[in-house]
Amino acid sequence: MDNTGKEKIEAIFLDMPGITEAQWNMKAFSKMYKLRLLKINNVQLSDGPEDLSNKLRFLEWHFYPSKSLQACLQVDLLVELHMPNSSIEQLWNGHKVRSTNFYGLNISSFFCFPIYL
Template identity: 40%
Template sequence: MTTLRADGLAQMSRLKLLRLFGLNFSGSLNFLSSELEYLNWNKYPFTCLPSRFESDKLVELILRGSSIRKLWEGTKVLQT
């Protein structure tokens, strides 16, 4: 099974589509691209999304079999 490092995602600031299946994850997730429009992460291993994640452009979020308990820490103002 392949392992993805957290700092690898931090270098993808213009990423628009992220689809992950069958991966191990090392480190803590502190960054997701604010350009993300589609996020599909099977067995997302964290309890929330990164607090600095700007979800303004996100159209679809799929986290099947995840450990997520809430979308993010704290309060966020959502655009309409």
């Protein structure tokens, strides 16, 4: 796999209407150190990511495939989290959100806005 430029990516919008399921190597996220915005819509991936950037501020992932967010997800800078139509049963283990900047949470039909922790 070619890793050229991964360390410079700050945003990904993946929108693939008409595709029911796609295969994507989740290791592709591992060296995207500057990724601040990730939005995945209209595509169902078979797995969740193994690693996401510590700089992630906005995460929107429709049909997120895993039952929880990965332990590697650092959410200190996360401002918004949208996970509609996902398999989420538990966000993460322990108390992960320490930031007072966390602003919105949307999981399926549940919406809470703003959140103060």
